[in-house]
Amino acid sequence: MRVFNEIAVVTTICIKSIPQRFWASLSTVVAVGLVVTVLLAFLAMAAGFQQTLRGTGTKDMAILMRAGSQAELNSGVTRDQARLIEEAPGVMKDADGKPLVSPELYVIVDGVKKTAVPADGNLKKAPRSNLTLRGLGPVGIAVRPGLKIVEGRAFNPGTNELMVGRALQKDFAGLNVGDTVKLGNSDWLVVGAFELGGSVFESELWADTPEVQDLFHRQNVFQSIRARLTGPDALKALSDYATNDPQLKLDVTTEAEYYAQQASRTSDLIQKLGWPLAIAMAFGALAGALNTMYSSVAARAQEIATLRCIGFSGTSSFIGTLLESLVLALVGGIVGTLITWVAVDGLTGSTLAGSTFSQVVFTFHLTPAVALQGIIMALIVGLVGGVFPAWRAARVPIAEAYGSP
Amino acid sequence: MTGQTLIHLQDVSKRFVKGRDTITIFDHLGLTIPAGDFVAVMGPSGSGKTTLLNLLGGIDQPTGGSITFDGGRVDTLTEGQLARWRAHNVGFIFQFYNLMPTLTAARNVELPLLLTSFGRAERKRRVEAALSLVGLAERANHYPREMSGGQQQRVAIARALISDPKLLLCDEPTGDLDRTTADEILSMLRLLNQEMGKTIVMVTHDPEAAKYARRTLHLDKGRFTERELVA
Ligand SMILES: Nc1ncnc2c1ncn2[C@@H]1O[C@H](COP(=O)(O)OP(=O)(O)OP(=O)(O)O)[C@@H](O)[C@H]1O
Ligand SMILES: [Mg+2]
Numbered sequence: 310m311r312v313f314n315e316i317a318v319v320t321t322i323c324i325k326s327i328p329q330r331f332w333a334s335l336s337t338v339v340a341v342g343l344v345v346t347v348l349l350a351f352l353a354m355a356a357g358f359q360q361t362l363r364g365t366g367t368k369d370m371a372i373l374m375r376a377g378s379q380a381e382l383n384s385g386v387t388r389d390q391a392r393l394i395e396e397a398p399g400v401m402k403d404a405d406g407k408p409l410v411s412p413e414l415y416v417i418v419d420g421v422k423k424t425a426v427p428a429d430g431n432l433k434k435a436p437r438s439n440l441t442l443r444g445l446g447p448v449g450i451a452v453r454p455g456l457k458i459v460e461g462r463a464f465n466p467g468t469n470e471l472m473v474g475r476a477l478q479k480d481f482a483g484l485n486v487g488d489t490v491k492l493g494n495s496d497w498l499v500v501g502a503f504e505l506g507g508s509v510f511e512s513e514l515w516a517d518t519p520e521v522q523d524l525f526h527r528q529n530v531f532q533s534i535r536a537r538l539t540g541p542d543a544l545k546a547l548s549d550y551a552t553n554d555p556q557l558k559l560d561v562t563t564e565a566e567y568y569a570q571q572a573s574r575t576s577d578l579i580q581k582l583g584w585p586l587a588i589a590m591a592f593g594a595l596a597g598a599l600n601t602m603y604s605s606v607a608a609r610a611q612e613i614a615t616l617r618c619i620g621f622s623g624t625s626s627f628i629g630t631l632l633e634s635l636v637l638a639l640v641g642g643i644v645g646t647l648i649t650w651v652a653v654d655g656l657t658g659s660t661l662a663g664s665t666f667s668q669v670v671f672t673f674h675l676t677p678a679v680a681l682q683g684i685i686m687a688l689i690v691g692l693v694g695g696v697f698p699a700w701r702a703a704r705v706p707i708a709e710a711y712g713s714p
Numbered sequence: 715m716t717g718q719t720l721i722h723l724q725d726v727s728k729r730f731v732k733g734r735d736t737i738t739i740f741d742h743l744g745l746t747i748p749a750g751d752f753v754a755v756m757g758p759s760g761s762g763k764t765t766l767l768n769l770l771g772g773i774d775q776p777t778g779g780s781i782t783f784d785g786g787r788v789d790t791l792t793e794g795q796l797a798r799w800r801a802h803n804v805g806f807i808f809q810f811y812n813l814m815p816t817l818t819a820a821r822n823v824e825l826p827l828l829l830t831s832f833g834r835a836e837r838k839r840r841v842e843a844a845l846s847l848v849g850l851a852e853r854a855n856h857y858p859r860e861m862s863g864g865q866q867q868r869v870a871i872a873r874a875l876i877s878d879p880k881l882l883l884c885d886e887p888t889g890d891l892d893r894t895t896a897d898e899i900l901s902m903l904r905l906l907n908q909e910m911g912k913t914i915v916m917v918t919h920d921p922e923a924a925k926y927a928r929r930t931l932h933l934d935k936g937r938f939t940e941r942e943l944v945a
Contacts, residue, residue, distance in 0.1 A: 311829060311831060321816075615812040622794065622797055708773065710806070711809070
């Protein structure tokens with residue numbers, strides 16, 4: 310209790326004296342705030358990206374790709390392999406007894422981000438970004454029960470018609486229903502827009518399989534097979550079946566697992582960019598914090614010495630000074646978090662997704678876990694920036710109590 | 715009025731090592747201060763007056779010799795023990811008052827009590843009593859910058875008294891005050907000595923101030939030359 314009183318009053322004295330070093334203290338707060346803002350912007354991006362990709366996969370959907378291919382883009386499967394999967398165990402069938410197996414094409418086309426449209430509106434001159442075009446048939450829609458057509462209609466088989474993911478439509482130019490899009494040498498008509506649970510599919514263009522095969526001269530070849538599973542054990546059955554058949558050299562995994570892996574690759578990359586940058590900046594903030602706190606200790610030397618005369622311990626000066634530093638850093642951390650929250654939370658971004666190199670549209674997401682990392686970063690700056698000055702405070706010679714203030 | 719020995723210095727030496735040089739301030743210094751004494755210490759600048767106060771107040775340790783206070787050795791205590799010893803036995807009064815500018819008068823006076831086991835209500839009661847004693851009861855919630863030098867020094871006296879120490883150490887307590895205010899403060903110190911039996915050691919350059927003490931010690935080249943005060 311006594312120790313607590315002692316520390317409480319020294320801390321009060323330290324913190325109340327902050328306004329006497331207003332500008333130095335403010336610059337520390339701002340520096341820490343900037344570090345936290347930069348860090349959180351990256352982490353919120355990683356979190357948002359991860360959320361989009363994690364939200365994409367379901368556990369009851371298997372994805373089959375050529376063994377070792379890692380990503381849809383690198384994979385290739387044949388129509389014969391797809392037929393074999395239709396007969397595989399663990400695959401769900403629809404009301405008419407048709408297996409819910411969807412062989413799909415996955416190709417890269419290009420489009421123009423709305424932010425990249427030139428002033429004269431001429432899309433031909435604009436820099437282009439990679440987009441995913443997925444070729445699938447009616448069964449491809451049937452295997453995805455969460456699909457909602459929010460505008461227009463689905464494409465008609467056998468036509469050059471496109472459905473556009475909602476997120477992609479918002480972020481890219483010329484993808485409104487009724488717009489004509491040039492892919493390769495042919496014109497395609499946008500006939501509908503869809504939502505699919507905020508997943509990565511909302512960043513794709515969808516069209517009928519044969520038309521896409523024609524466009525890319527890829528008859529009888531697909532990139533992946535989607536198969537709905539009957540239950541929790543079905544993956545094992547399907548996977549055993551696929552490995553035992555020499556014609557089926559396929560990797561089998563759940564869609565959830567596949568997208569989680571894709572997500573962690575890219576969000577790792579984002580974090581690997583964000584952390585070093587934030588840490589480099591943190592050293593700058595740390596120098597500022599040290600400077601502020603050393604001047605705080607120098608300014609309070611006589612007060613500290615007087616307290617020591619009275620009988621206060623060096624420990625209370627140490628803790629009081631450390632807490633002053635932590636308070637400054639915490640304020641900086643909170644300011645940085647608020648700035649990030651106001652400025653980027655909910656902001657839409659798009660980035661190259663991992664190994665597929667096509668654009669995925671996602672939303673920055675400042676989760677509590679992300680915010681906590683920012684606050685911890687701020688507190689580390691406060692701790693390191695406070696501990697050395699606090700040590701000096703604890704060692705102020707008591708004789709400093711004499712002499713003019 | 716003075717009684718048993720409160721402080722006894724025997725063969726005290728004090729040296730400072732500065733680089734290659736060793737400065738000897740005291741060598742085999744002896745001093746006895748009875749309880750209830752009021753001693754003025756005078757002497758030229760650099761003669762070691764503040765160093766002496768530091769030794770008496772347990773702020774600094776002698777290089778050799780022994781210091782006893784109330785029968786117990788002080789020079790053998792550790793730093794932490796000394797801090798506790800100071801809190802119980804010594805009140806300090808400085809030339810520049812040394813109040814915490816961010817705390818009110820009452821909170822300044824309360825500081826030494828935070829090191830005791832008194833509860834909040836008891837602390838408040840004692841702070842009020844101490845402030846009344848120095849005539850500043852109505853200034854309890856004022857900040858140091860809102861008070862004159864004399865008033866600030868009275869707050870400092872209240873702070874020095876609050877934990878009821880036997881010994882008050884004052885380094886030039888009136889050095890920064892005008893004559894009239896200085897006399898008020900000195901009268902107050904004399905009152906504390908006479909009525910409350912506080913033992914006071916006061917360093918001063920001012921012969922007028924020294925007249926308030928029971929005796930004056932002159933410190934020169936590490937030696938005392940005592941002169942009884944002629945009334
Ligand atoms: N910590 C220290 N390290 C080295 N030398 C010191 C230290 N403290 C005091 N001294 C020296 O000891 C001598 C006596 O100093 P002290 O402060 O006791 O003098 P003083 O009598 O109080 O002088 P003044 O009247 O100017 O206050 C001085 O020469 C001073 O330089
Ligand atoms: Mg001095």
